[in-house]
Amino acid sequence: MKFFVDSADVAAIAELNDLGMVDGVTTNPSIILKSGRDITEVTKEICELVDGPVSAEVVATEADAMIAEGRKLAEIADNITIKLPLTWDGLKACKTLTDEGRMVNVTLCFSANQALLAAKAGATFISPFIGRLDDINLDGMELIEDIRTVYDNYGFETQILAASIRSANHMKEAALIGADVATAPPNVIKAMANHVLTDKGLAAFLSDWEKTGQTIL
Numbered sequence: 399m400k401f402f403v404d405s406a407d408v409a410a411i412a413e414l415n416d417l418g419m420v421d422g423v424t425t426n427p428s429i430i431l432k433s434g435r436d437i438t439e440v441t442k443e444i445c446e447l448v449d450g451p452v453s454a455e456v457v458a459t460e461a462d463a464m465i466a467e468g469r470k471l472a473e474i475a476d477n478i479t480i481k482l483p484l485t486w487d488g489l490k491a492c493k494t495l496t497d498e499g500r501m502v503n504v505t506l507c508f509s510a511n512q513a514l515l516a517a518k519a520g521a522t523f524i525s526p527f528i529g530r531l532d533d534i535n536l537d538g539m540e541l542i543e544d545i546r547t548v549y550d551n552y553g554f555e556t557q558i559l560a561a562s563i564r565s566a567n568h569m570k571e572a573a574l575i576g577a578d579v580a581t582a583p584p585n586v587i588k589a590m591a592n593h594v595l596t597d598k599g600l601a602a603f604l605s606d607w608e609k610t611g612q613t614i615l
């Protein structure tokens with residue numbers, strides 16, 4: 399499973415990138431707001447740092463304006479993926495922009511039917527939102543499973559990009575189901591390294607080592 403970082407925090411992306419943990423980055427208008435940065439400046443910086451796809455989201459809601467914004471965002475760097483909302487206009491823009499050979503990430507997906515439409519419109523990535531479904535007592539992971547089945551039934555090449563990931567457990571479940579990509583905030587990716595038995599075992603080893611009176615260096 400590829401890891402995308404769901405953030406515009408350049409320092410946090412760089413730290414993970416140095417460890418080989420970053421296959422791409424996703425942003426959205428809320429993430430840009432949180433960064434306090436200019437969208438073009440911060441996205442350019444991220445694109446220079448990361449080799450993989452970097453999603454930048456349009457804010458227009460009508461197809462022609464989405465297409466114009468998408469083309470403008472794509473000028474930032476070659477690895478820009480244009481992020482479009484899963485509306486009828488978003489699907490129209492997806493078809494036009496993918497026909498031009500551009501990468502498109504169709505976002506705000508909450509049903510397998512929406513994912514099916516995005517694949518037929520040529521989307522490079524579909525972003526089903528797990529956490530926001532869980533928030534309203536639905537099963538976000540079941541959606542990932544349904545889309546995996548639908549795409550595999552018909553050989554769609556659109557990549558399932560599990561989004562709105564809130565925990566390390568979400569990462570594990572997305573990987574078990576076979577999501578192609580998972581995008582998560584840096585703290586969630588780092589939390590995947592944690593285990594209480596690792597901490598306990600390490601404390602015991604260090605305590606015993608101290609008793610030996612030895613040093614390695």
Ligand code: E4P
Pocket residue numbers: 404424425426505525527529530561562563581
């Ligand atoms: C990524 O593409 C999405 O914009 C993001 O994962 C949404 O996450 P949230 O539901 O935690 O805001």
